[in-house]
Amino acid sequence: MSAYFNDTFIAGEESKLHVADLSIQRGYAVFDFCRTVNRKPLFINDHLERFFASAAAMHLPVNKTKEELIHIIGQLIQQSSLPEAGIRIMLTGGYSPDTYTPAVPNLLITCNPVKTATEADFEKGVSVISFEHQRELPHIKTINYTMAVWLQPLVKEKKADDVLYHHNKIITEFPRSNVFVVTKDNRLLTPARNMLKGITRKQVLSLAAAILPVEERDIHREEVYEAAELFLTSTSKKLMPVVRIDDIVIGEGKPGVITRELYRRFLEKEKNQ
Amino acid sequence: MSAYFNDTFIAGEESKLHVADLSIQRGYAVFDFCRTVNRKPLFINDHLERFFASAAAMHLPVNKTKEELIHIIGQLIQQSSLPEAGIRIMLTGGYSPDTYTPAVPNLLITCNPVKTATEADFEKGVSVISFEHQRELPHIKTINYTMAVWLQPLVKEKKADDVLYHHNKIITEFPRSNVFVVTKDNRLLTPARNMLKGITRKQVLSLAAAILPVEERDIHREEVYEAAELFLTSTSKKLMPVVRIDDIVIGEGKPGVITRELYRRFLEKEKNQ
Structure with a gap:
């Protein structure tokens, strides 16, 4: 299981946030979640459009384009050998110096096994x-x-x-x-x-x-x-x-x-x- | 700046939670916050009583007694050389296997500089x-x-x-x-x-x-x-x-x-x- 944190691919176990992050301090973060079919992310355009809309509505800038995110997600899927994967794209309020004001957002993308309804x-x-x-x-x-x-x-x-x-x-x-x-x-x-x-x-x-x-x-x-x-x-x-x-x-x-x-x-x- | 995570004192920089924690996945956590005066935690009994009440209301068990928490907080204050410190006691929904159901809670206590109104x-x-x-x-x-x-x-x-x-x-x-x-x-x-x-x-x-x-x-x-x-x-x-x-x-x-x-x-x- 691998993940992507800000600008780097990391091991899934390393997908950690410091407690100063506004998601942990104040529950302030957005995300989207999609799954793969035939090792391709399903309806990825719709999910990413909603992700960008959520981020904008929460005043959180995304420092990647949709195309860059699609590329990163594609690499995560390729690196994993999962027949069915769940991709979670998350953007938080960042490491806030005063535990209240949003800072530079943290972007965290994870790729894990997913259980879908049969x-x-x-x-x-x-x-x-x-x-x-x-x-x-x-x-x-x-x-x-x-x-x-x-x-x-x-x-x-x-x-x-x-x-x-x-x-x-x-x-x-x-x-x-x-x-x-x-x-x-x-x-x-x-x-x-x-x-x-x-x-x-x-x-x-x-x-x-x-x-x-x-x-x-x-x-x-x-x-x-x-x-x-x-x-x-x-x-x-x-x-x-x-x-x-x-x-x-x-x-x-x-x-x-x-x-x-x-x-x-x-x-x-x-x-x- | 030192901290306490579950059963261990750790460095402040190490106060991290894996993304599987329910605070990051679903904003599910409680906390309380007190400050020190004369290097003693102010109204600590009231804060801890509220902390235990918050945890119980959220169905999250605390595996420490009030006296144990007071002892840990006292040690964190002693280890820090801060004239005025803010103590944050946090209890999360834990590392959830399905990203939704609460697991064994994570307890995280941090001791940081605090800015109070003058x-x-x-x-x-x-x-x-x-x-x-x-x-x-x-x-x-x-x-x-x-x-x-x-x-x-x-x-x-x-x-x-x-x-x-x-x-x-x-x-x-x-x-x-x-x-x-x-x-x-x-x-x-x-x-x-x-x-x-x-x-x-x-x-x-x-x-x-x-x-x-x-x-x-x-x-x-x-x-x-x-x-x-x-x-x-x-x-x-x-x-x-x-x-x-x-x-x-x-x-x-x-x-x-x-x-x-x-x-x-x-x-x-x-x-x-």
Whole structure:
């Protein structure tokens, strides 16, 4: 496992930050995460565009171009012998002299084994609970997952796999995934604001356009409870059916036909990248 | 500058965390911060009690007792030749195998020079702006200062020194300080909820009880605009007059008499610790 730190390739074990870094002092950093298929980074342009947008929104300059980052990531993948790798590109607030003011950012890129959802995971689906919470600066991919990690014991206690945030009953997103609803009259709904726009979400929206009407808009939790199908999307989970939310079984507790068709087309797309 | 990492004293330069640590991956960590007076840690019992409370609230076990931490901190202060030191005690979510689930926490204690507010700073006071924001899990001292750091360019643009958060016009706290209002009829007000209860705040409440009526309750922003005196409290700023908020001058733009008397008593108290 190798990594890249600022301007140098380093061993994975050496991927360390001094405690003065603003990520450790104040949780101030952005990142993006992609995975490889056929030893190539999937949707890398979209991921890097979002990474640059996150960095700019957090007032953190990136001292590399997109092309330079693609080159570095390519070398990391080549150096590793991983059939499937997860690439994490991180930019922090840097070594702050007063532990508060951003300094020259630290850039850290790691390449590690990644566990993605299998077709067996898809068939099983996941159970979720809903929870009132609005993430701070939701359109920026910061490292702030305080609430998500903090909620893990509750999720476990409720025998669920994940948590769907809502604010005043309007659903927004999972901590690391986007949410999609298939209505009983065969429309596809997904939130349009107060959440992070996922790269897999973008692909699904594009694939869905050929299949059924799509609406990006506010969705009330009641519409989720009455959904014909419900699924989430993320880089590592791909498309994943949600078969239960807050003790309400969705569909017949199995992946729905629309979800399955979108999943099939998505797998096709990533295979042919 | 020396430090302590898990079970070992280390050099300050060696105070590093591997990127797998949940503080870097997900901003998941708690800390507390105290300073020395006469080479002794000020209000150390209160700081450590809050540290243990923060750790417990974040489901992070501390593998040291309060007495052990006091002993380690004492040794760090002794090893350093600093007349005034800042002690940061930090507990992270640990080296997470899946970058999401908390593991065995990492404990990191650092001892560094600290810059505290001087009497000249007190005489000058600070200017602030108000901003709509409610911190997540505000009663826990997490490392999540994303919003505070993100707001720095705005604070600077407004020629202010700090930002006072309010939620639906009810003021709560500054990112790193508590807020106090002296009303025109000589009562002392400070928020009671949705904020972190500071150690200096506790001292000020205790000192104020002998001087004027004190109310811990919700405070509307309008009450701040109409204040006779306004000040903030924190470990490094001690008591600091706020002489302007949102372009409204408080008092005559100078430290008020109550603020000054509380400040005098506070300095007396810390000197005699």
